[in-house]
Amino acid sequence: MTTLMVADDHPLFREAIAAVIAAGLPDSTLLEADSLAQAMREARRHEASLDLLLLDLGLPDAAGLDGLARLRDALPALPVAILSAEQDRRTVLEAIDLGAVGYIPKSTPRDDLLAALERILEGHLYLPPQVMRRPPPARPDSSPAPLDDRLTRLTDKQLEVLEALGHGASNKGIARKLGIAETTVKTHVSAILRRLGVTSRVQAVLLAGELDLAAYLAARRGR
């Protein structure tokens, strides 16, 4: 006998979840809440028997993951899984970081949703494979010869300086690291700004990020 609770402010959605669970986990009880406050009250009341809370992000009284944080704070022993429309990879990771035992996108097909719930109730974590799998490179790399060419207009030394710039280093720090005078660094920085067509180091750093300086450096070092 397992007891679940769904916290979501959309009655229709709660109803849908209830139907799925009734069909797929017949030996279970489902509690409902339409706000974080109510969920907390109910959770405390059924503390001993509650096996899992399915928490929606976007409850009226819970600011996204902040609601999860508060919940974890108040009831650290309660397993909480996120059930959300949000599918951002960072959000998923942060939820797990905050102690969620699973993350189920609302777009999950009914059968997968049940499988996920079962995994979680067995003590495993569940994360959405299609979201988490192969995400971070995220470089479809449309143009093999991108030639955004602004980066190619920089000399080696300037690239070195720009790289350091990208770590938030000051001119003085760059000078130390590269073993040259600060005035020389300034010379390089000025040249970089001119060649990149920007007017401040912050803009240069942002542009370096957009043009994927790291990849450019990796590529040119690899050859």
Next chain:
Amino acid sequence: MTTLMVADDHPLFREAIAAVIAAGLPDSTLLEADSLAQAMREARRHEASLDLLLLDLGLPDAAGLDGLARLRDALPALPVAILSAEQDRRTVLEAIDLGAVGYIPKSTPRDDLLAALERILEGHLYLPPQVMRRPPPARPDSSPAPLDDRLTRLTDKQLEVLEALGHGASNKGIARKLGIAETTVKTHVSAILRRLGVTSRVQAVLLAGELDLAAYLAARRGR
């Protein structure tokens, strides 16, 4: 027919893994490597057929997660799972963050290890339940700080300023855009630097990027 590779510098351990896989996944081939460099070479050679690389942390030529990062960089399409004695929760999360498709502690019982491999080969993520479950109890106060809440420590106005900062705007430009005095902008910027724990606007901008300020703003506006 699946092809796996195990990268570990302990021959005995490789042998043990080979035995487990031979018994549990009879329809598979296992490649071996005793260094990151060799693993990369082998992986490139068998690029088309290799289904999963089991990577040990602590290879002689790869310092912990850095090896994973380099591997992901060089071969983004290759699924990599970590197989390590290390069981620190943060390490696990960072590995997943870097794109690992699973994390298997070396202490995992043989049967669970096989089950984990099967899950991973099916396209799911695997994380060690006993490590990840109920982990962050030390949340209420403690000091070392998870430090992802740094954005939440900023006031609305500060977030506005930080957003503008992220576009490379100068204090003067921000003042114009927000319709306040430049001195006020400076006040905000100073407060932002202090609360984010950085010492220059460039670092603040970089940190805002890492913490995904845009997503945070979108999330909080959406509610």
Next chain:
DNA sequence: CCGGCCCTCCTACCAAGGAAGGAGGGCATC
């Protein structure tokens, strides 16, 4: 060999960024 580019460094100057402190008004909480 010479012109051109790069790297190095300098001086000098001005603009921008940032720290520190004070101050008034608004708003909420207790």
Next chain:
DNA sequence: GATGCCCTCCTTCCTTGGTAGGAGGGCCGG
């Protein structure tokens, strides 16, 4: 009603960033 936080703005002072111009030495290709 007092406390506390936020937002606003100010002055003062110092550091950092950036521009301009000049100068010497190295390297390369014409």
